[in-house]
Amino acid sequence: MLAAAGVLSAAGAVGIGVRVGSWWDQDPGAEWQALSPREAELFDALADAMFPPGGTPALSGSESGVTRWFDAVLATQPDPTGDLIRLLLHALDDWTRVSTGKSLTGLSVTERGDKLRGWLSAENHLVRGAVSSIALFVSMGYAGHPDVREACGWIWPCGYER
DSSP states (O other), rough: HHHHHHHHHHHHHHHHHHHHHTTTTTTOOOOOOSOOHHHHHHHHHHHHHOOOOTSSSSSSTTTTHHHHHHHHHHHHHOOHHHHHHHHHHHHHHHHOOOOOOSOGGSSSSSHHHHHHHHHTOOOHHHHHHHHHHHHHHHHHHHHHHHHHHHHOOOOSSSSSOO
């Protein structure tokens, strides 16, 4: 029984290691500086969970181009910071698969929002901190969009003007 438990534990560890290894340092897509197409899709899904379509201003997270902004920020990060942040996107996607049977992008915007709120209020401070860091990137990029700045009455440029 102990031998079987040991083999099962070792197999699980190897499986997790292989999965995490497949996420690490993926090549960026043709239109991206740092993000793979899947990572861009995951970031857009999180952006829409935080800023869903139909809000005020009428600009969803993905429509704001926040993923393009995030990609530019990641391109400036020293190794391994950018890879670790991108790894977190994949981890959230797989964590969603384990708990719901669907990928993050396979959930409705409402379900993604519920999942995000759950992570941000998790008892585990490591989960809260990791998800808060991604939420901070989404919020910073979204708040810098000219339409959002105008709706809020902000006058300072935030990087979209290039």
